[in-house]
Amino acid sequence: MMHRAREMPFDVTSGRDIFVPALGGLIALAVGIGIGRFVYTPILPVMAAGLGLSKFSIGLIASANFAGYLVGALLASRTSLPGTRRLWLLIGLGGSAATTAAMGLVQSMWAFVALRFLGGIASALVLVFTSALLLDFMAHRGRAGFSAILFAGVGAGIAVSAVLxxxxxxxxxxxxxxxxxxxxxSVVGAFAAGQMIPTRTAVPVSETAECAPPPGRPLLGLVLAYGFFGFGYVITATFLVAIVRGNPAIRELEPLVWVIFGLSAAPSVALWNWLATRLTIPGAFALAALVEAVGVLASVGWSTTTGVFAASVCVGGTFMGLTALGLMRGRELARGNARQVLGLMTSAFGVGQILGPSFAGLVFDRTGSFIVPSIVAAIALAVAAALVLIQRRPSS
Known part of the structure; x- marks a missing residue:
């Protein structure tokens, strides 16, 4: 077994040594996830109208991004990966910014697919390496609560890009x-994040590798639940703006829906972390999954202003909470190299995301509705909740 290298400490010992990297992580996730993955949703209706894209084509482009996300997660989980965690984080940030901008320079369907695939790889690198680097850093200094700042970046990125x-x-x-x-x-954000996550936090990736123990039943249940969660949230997260745009009764709400989605996501990690201290992480995860299922159903079954806003709040206010709770629970159960476990979970999540948009787009092109895909997504979220509760053990 290889000995685990210790992270080098910062030069200062005040709260700034936690807050500044956490803020850098927030910006990194805003760039790599909030913009890199989710800006497609508010741009999608204009892009589809301008190019005459079918819902299946829209779903295929989205699935390409999630396929890249899966590849990136598998890449990030490799113990033999050369370089430092910070280096790979910066590679992910640069790749996310570049592929996002390049989407405005092409018009070929396959160019869109290729760029979104590469952008998905970049997003996974950002999430896995930001989480692995900063969650360990915070935990070792007894400041795990700062993870709420870190994961608020996704909602902040969604909200800021939606306003833009x-x-x-x-x-x-x-x-x-x-x-x-x-x-x-994204370029501006990537540069800022790079300045706020200091070089001295980084050690060679290979030096942190340990022989991971065989996964136990709670970890396997969590990985499966994370995959169902990926499928369950992604249909609404991809098509919510298109759903609103396609309904004349609520079409005027289109500019607001994604802003509300992002604003709901920003403080959600702090809320679900607080609930986890009272319900345990598995209990909070299960509750969040059920709330999200309600939001998914509301997006297609409650076609009023209240219903649309409820869907935005329920899904926007839970998907990052579920992401953070899942990753924190995975780190608890890892008993070895947390990066490998985070990569495995992100891979399962990626499989769910790949299936969701293409499935929803195909069903819509045949039925003219997102009702059936949304019902299936809500069931997947309920299964995720059940899996986590069945395998529940006291948090360490």
């Missing part, structure tokens, strides 16, 4: 401009 896209759309800008502007915002 809505503002540009209001001035009549093309879908190409929306992508280019989002890419420029």
């Amino acid at each position: 896209v809505s503002s540009l759309r209001a001035t009549g800008q093309s879908w190409q401009t929306l992508w280019l502007a989002s890419g420029l915002l």
